[in-house]
Amino acid sequence: MENKISIEIPKGDLDAVKAALDQVQQLLAPFVVALTPDQRRSIPKMSDGTEPFVGKVVEYAKDSAQFLPPYVNREEFEKDWLAVTGLLPLLRICDQIRDTLSDTTMLAGSEAYVSALSYYNSVKQAAKVxxxxxxxxxxDLRKRFERRSRNGSTDDQL
Structure with a gap:
């Protein structure tokens, strides 16, 4: 079994990161919203390809306001655009952090689980003899692998 990750993050560092993330969350709290799954599905979404288009339209709406429909509030349109351009760099950083945290946790968890399974199989063989x-x-450990069959009995699944 190849050990692909071997890290020990000092508790003080983890505490400092958690405190920094808590501070970020508190700073952003007055400005962010949470959408329901239905809302997320139903709204039009701006993608990387749409972003330059919206930026151009904001500029055109300033310079050639006569084409802006009366039901579009230019100030709110610009405010939304400024929110997007301010938040997108933060979102990208958070995405990078999330991806590397997820990958690191997944790899460390995988290695820990493989080691746990190895121990479990060893103790299982020892119990047999x-x-x-x-x-x-x-x-105690086999409870993790028990499953109820249709007749109500349990089966060891490893």
Whole structure:
């Protein structure tokens, strides 16, 4: 088994990162919203390709306001655009952080799970040959792999 990750993050560093993230969350709280899944599905979305288009339209709406429909509030349009251009760089940084945190956690978790399975299989074999103390450990750990069959009995799934 190849060990692809071996890190020890000092508790003080984790605490400092958590405090910084808490501060970011508090600073943004008055300005951010949470959409429901239905709202997320139903609204038109601006993508990377749409972003330059919207930026051009904002400029055109300033310089050639006669083409702006009366139902579009130019000040609110510009305010929305400024929010997008201010938040997108933050979102991109957060996406990068989230991706690397997710990948690191996934890899460390995978390695820990493989090690746990190796231990479990070892204790399972030891219990089969009546090695002292193995049966109690095995009985405790095997609960993770039990599944109820249709007749109500449990099966060891490993």
């Amino acid at each position: 009546n090695v002292p103390d193995a049966k109690a450990i095995y009985e």
